[in-house]
Amino acid sequence: MSADPARVAVPAMLLQMRGITKAFPGVQAVKSGSFELAAGEIHALVGENGAGKSTLIKILTGAHRADTGNILVNGTSVSFDSPITARQAGIAAIYQEFTLIPTMTVRENLFLGREKTHHGFVDSRFEYQTAVTLLTRLGTEIDPEAKIADLSTAHQQMVEIARALQTDARILVMDEPTAALTPREVERLFAILKELAGRGIGIIFISHRLDEIFAIADRVTVMRDGDTIGTWRTAELTRIKLIEQMVGRSLEEEFPKVAAPRGEIGFEVRGLCGGKIRDVSFSVRRGEVLGLAGLMGAGRTEVARLIFGADTKESGDIRLDGGPLHITSPREAIAAGICLLTEDRKMQGLVLKASALENFALPNLLLWSKSGFINRRRERSRFFERVDNLNIRLSGPDQHAEDLSGGNQQKLLVARWLETDSKVVIFDEPTRGIDVGAKYEMYLLMNELAAQGKMVIMISSELPEILGMSDRILVMREGRVAGEIEDVSTATQEQVMALAT
Amino acid sequence: MDWRGRSSRLVVDYGMLGILLLLCIFFSVLTLRDQYPTGIAAADALYEQIASSTAKETGIIIVSRESGDDSLFAAALKARLSVGGYANVHAISGDPSAIKEELPLYIGAAGSPKIIATTQAFAPVVHNVVSQIAAAAEATIMTPPAHRWPTFLLPDNIRNVANQITVIAIIAIGMTMVIITAGIDLSVGSLIALSAVVVAWLIGQLGGAGTSAMGMILGSLGGIVLCGAVGGFSGLMITRFRIPPFIATLAMMQVAAGVAYIISQGKPIYQIPDGFIWLGRGVDPLLKIPYAVILMIVLYIAAHIVMTRTTTGRYIYAVGGNMEAARLSGIRVRMILFLVYTVCGMLAGLGGVVMASQLKSGAPTYGLSYELYVIAAVVVGGTSLSGGEGRILGTLIGAFVIGVIQNGMNLTNVESYTQKVILGLVILGAVLLDRLKQQGFRLTKT
Numbered sequence: 001m002s003a004d005p006a007r008v009a010v011p012a013m014l015l016q017m018r019g020i021t022k023a024f025p026g027v028q029a030v031k032s033g034s035f036e037l038a039a040g041e042i043h044a045l046v047g048e049n050g051a052g053k054s055t056l057i058k059i060l061t062g063a064h065r066a067d068t069g070n071i072l073v074n075g076t077s078v079s080f081d082s083p084i085t086a087r088q089a090g091i092a093a094i095y096q097e098f099t100l101i102p103t104m105t106v107r108e109n110l111f112l113g114r115e116k117t118h119h120g121f122v123d124s125r126f127e128y129q130t131a132v133t134l135l136t137r138l139g140t141e142i143d144p145e146a147k148i149a150d151l152s153t154a155h156q157q158m159v160e161i162a163r164a165l166q167t168d169a170r171i172l173v174m175d176e177p178t179a180a181l182t183p184r185e186v187e188r189l190f191a192i193l194k195e196l197a198g199r200g201i202g203i204i205f206i207s208h209r210l211d212e213i214f215a216i217a218d219r220v221t222v223m224r225d226g227d228t229i230g231t232w233r234t235a236e237l238t239r240i241k242l243i244e245q246m247v248g249r250s251l252e253e254e255f256p257k258v259a260a261p262r263g264e265i266g267f268e269v270r271g272l273c274g275g276k277i278r279d280v281s282f283s284v285r286r287g288e289v290l291g292l293a294g295l296m297g298a299g300r301t302e303v304a305r306l307i308f309g310a311d312t313k314e315s316g317d318i319r320l321d322g323g324p325l326h327i328t329s330p331r332e333a334i335a336a337g338i339c340l341l342t343e344d345r346k347m348q349g350l351v352l353k354a355s356a357l358e359n360f361a362l363p364n365l366l367l368w369s370k371s372g373f374i375n376r377r378r379e380r381s382r383f384f385e386r387v388d389n390l391n392i393r394l395s396g397p398d399q400h401a402e403d404l405s406g407g408n409q410q411k412l413l414v415a416r417w418l419e420t421d422s423k424v425v426i427f428d429e430p431t432r433g434i435d436v437g438a439k440y441e442m443y444l445l446m447n448e449l450a451a452q453g454k455m456v457i458m459i460s461s462e463l464p465e466i467l468g469m470s471d472r473i474l475v476m477r478e479g480r481v482a483g484e485i486e487d488v489s490t491a492t493q494e495q496v497m498a499l500a501t
Numbered sequence: 502m503d504w505r506g507r508s509s510r511l512v513v514d515y516g517m518l519g520i521l522l523l524l525c526i527f528f529s530v531l532t533l534r535d536q537y538p539t540g541i542a543a544a545d546a547l548y549e550q551i552a553s554s555t556a557k558e559t560g561i562i563i564v565s566r567e568s569g570d571d572s573l574f575a576a577a578l579k580a581r582l583s584v585g586g587y588a589n590v591h592a593i594s595g596d597p598s599a600i601k602e603e604l605p606l607y608i609g610a611a612g613s614p615k616i617i618a619t620t621q622a623f624a625p626v627v628h629n630v631v632s633q634i635a636a637a638a639e640a641t642i643m644t645p646p647a648h649r650w651p652t653f654l655l656p657d658n659i660r661n662v663a664n665q666i667t668v669i670a671i672i673a674i675g676m677t678m679v680i681i682t683a684g685i686d687l688s689v690g691s692l693i694a695l696s697a698v699v700v701a702w703l704i705g706q707l708g709g710a711g712t713s714a715m716g717m718i719l720g721s722l723g724g725i726v727l728c729g730a731v732g733g734f735s736g737l738m739i740t741r742f743r744i745p746p747f748i749a750t751l752a753m754m755q756v757a758a759g760v761a762y763i764i765s766q767g768k769p770i771y772q773i774p775d776g777f778i779w780l781g782r783g784v785d786p787l788l789k790i791p792y793a794v795i796l797m798i799v800l801y802i803a804a805h806i807v808m809t810r811t812t813t814g815r816y817i818y819a820v821g822g823n824m825e826a827a828r829l830s831g832i833r834v835r836m837i838l839f840l841v842y843t844v845c846g847m848l849a850g851l852g853g854v855v856m857a858s859q860l861k862s863g864a865p866t867y868g869l870s871y872e873l874y875v876i877a878a879v880v881v882g883g884t885s886l887s888g889g890e891g892r893i894l895g896t897l898i899g900a901f902v903i904g905v906i907q908n909g910m911n912l913t914n915v916e917s918y919t920q921k922v923i924l925g926l927v928i929l930g931a932v933l934l935d936r937l938k939q940q941g942f943r944l945t946k947t
Contacts, residue, residue: 310829331831340829348829351822353889362819363830365812372811416830 013075014039014202015060015171020069022055029055031226033069037171037202042193044205044217044234048246048435049405052226053206057173060204061093062086073171092164093173096180098156102149106142107131110163134162138192154185161192172196173204178212179433182296183461183497190216208433210239211464224248246436255468256443260287260450262471267424267455272316274306276479280316284424284455289446291470291488292459294500299479300459301343304426308340309333320423334363339417341410343428343459349413350401356412357383357397364419386415391441407438414445425449428459443469463493475499517883517898520931524902528909529651536650537621540570543645544577547618550646552585555616562607562640563592564600564619564627574620574645597626601633608636615640621647652912656789663794664859666878666904668693668852669871670797670897673878674804675732675845677896680879682821682841683888684739684746689849689875691757692731693868696724696853698761701770701863709772717777724857725850731757732846736839750842754872761865769864773857781858793855800848805893817841822889878903881931902931 013036020033030052037043047053058064060071062080071078073089080086100109107127116123116130131144140158148156157177164172174193178186193203193216205217213220214234222229222245229245244250263286272280277299284290292300306313309327318325320336327333330340342348350359360383361368368378383397392411394404401409410430417425427446431439446469449456460466466473473485475496483499485491538546551561563578565571575592582590593603608615617640619627624644631637652658672689679686703720704712712720731753738749783792808814819827820837828834852871857863882899884891906927910920 308829329831329833330829331833334831342829347823348825351819351826351889353822354818358815358818361815362827362832365815369812372813374810374812374815376810 016072034228039200042203044213044220047223051223090170092169094160100148107144153180258447268319270317274313286453288471289456291466291473293466294476298476337423339422340426352402407434426457528653532652535647540573541577547645548581560589561616565594617642662908666900667793670900672852675848678841681891687750688753690868690871691754692728692849693853694761695757696850697857697863698765700724721854728850729847733843736842740835771862
């Protein structure tokens, strides 16, 4: 352990959590949790899924009660029995899923539940002025009368932050705040967070993206298996060292890339057009991992959807193994040997209410059925084999997909597509929102697929991942191919960004 | 999954079964009263009583009406007595005046002591007759002993409940599938009427009251196919033009009801052969289970297998759980939705056939607000209106819950307006209970 929190600490401690424990039936979620936050500090809290960080945060925000341990805010011991009391103590949390009402305006959302009224009538003028002041302070020009639904994700997030500030929050908890933002929006957000920290607000920053942690956090606290492992100044750490602390073992490298022998060209796209996609052409060799880079909204996902038949293409030829493919639906794409791991697991991948087994089986049922009847023994045996192979952690085949962790959900989806034995495997943001350990396993799996001679197309917004795992990189911009990088080993992030912007 | 997980899953899936049992117990207790056996059972019971209290040489006169149950009673009792060693047994039957003429003749022949054996229903008449015959004054009138048993649990009543819910339960199969895909079908009530009218009309065209069995089958198929087509049309509107199911089927509900009135010119059609009631009123000879109920059970078994064992069933759940994920998994989502609405329409058509058969006529007024009962059965059966979840067998239980409540209230003489209020509250309560159970009996704070 590199640093004793007490020594690192600045005297003015905004928040101290000590000796926190919390057990749920059958699981000790937090064994010994501690966390400190100084005023004006941005403090990252990291750990794999199940490490206990979300439980710790829920205890802080009053959603759960700790079994033992104490929480001090500004040196005073507090005990929260509901999110409301936590809020009153100046703790505001902004989650991935926003709590704004999409059909109402920014102003109405900002004042929801604490409307400024005058004889029972809402004082819109006052609310408007206050909203403008708040939003300007955040350096945004959002119209207070705009509907939430019409705002970009980044702007919605700003409204969430404005709402937290409006209640005079001193401690701001941000859970994966950048998950849905473009790089430019992330930069903007970081500037605002730094500004807020400059005003003495303490920010707890939770993220799976290590480069962001290094970009913004002053300190990092790592949790693993319910314990707080330690707190470090970010400047004292390296990526590898941080990952090692999170997974609890030493790692050779973050990206275990093994280049597979590349065969002939097996998959070709020529002149693909559809929606905002204009004239996209590329080819993939057997055993190759093609990285598809670009800014959010550059059209990478759209290309994947056009190839997969999820959207209708206007023109363009797709050839697999030299023969032309006429794909008009995902069903035909799957039959032709193409699969797509979608970027949004919950909306487009899983049937959340269905069991793990049913989710696994969904695209493969025809393989295991005879005249419409499912061979359930075969279905289960395939399931258990894949679960073992991919090391998917679940309580059993009947566990609901929604109860699995992000990493295991992703692995379950990968397992189902492996079962179809596709020749072309498209991964859209394969490691988004999953923990470091599961990420590593995804990378090993990509190596394996390439080694089997499959053609892998990997879409990713994480440049280190693109650079670390691709054999060749295609950069997209505004619906077109902006450039290609053949020699990945010498490529830099700047080179990719230059093509992307 | 450990036993605790399994059993809690079972409770969530089929928890309504417990409520159904409680309802049955409740109405059994409320309707517990003296039951008088009839027919052979009455003969057996009375023989036991006679054999235990009377000497073999006693003169016994069996008095009965000339009806089915009474004749059975008389014949069976006479046979029992003769096997039991009673030699001095006579039987007379007929209306009260005939009894009054014949009884004195046998009184003399029977000697003394004398027993007059009769059924509970006929006893008042016999008492009256005997009081007018001096020679019969010393005779003891014996009737089969009564026993305490709930009217609710009499085989006849249970059959009655099953009969009453058949139409609702059959259509609820299709509705369950529709609701699992996160849809709704409001047209089923009107389709009952449409089917019943079309079937009656078709049979009329094929020969009316003199139609052959083939004609009746063709007529019925006509009604079912037409309703299937209407359901399919709704499905087409929903899948091709993205009209919300609520609106599409609401429109078809109006259309179907209107067409039923047009075809029948607003009047019931009665020209149906006697043989047509075979399905609705016939019972199997062995267990006396109505054929319509057997049909219902067969359909439930088939639907359960489809939903749990076949790819189609899996796809229906997947489409309801997450349509986009299903499509991206290569499932023909539109096909599945089209299929589900078509099946629901066909089953509504079959429901109309059953109802026409039960009532031996087809009228445009049939099935009014049945869609609500059907939806209630599905929801009480544990299927979520948000789609992706639900059990076919749960729906059968839900249909029984509704049938039992209605029947129980009829038996306990609850007035019909009050029945509506109670039924509504029970549906609400049942669903509420199910919700609470899924949350582990915690109230969510919002």
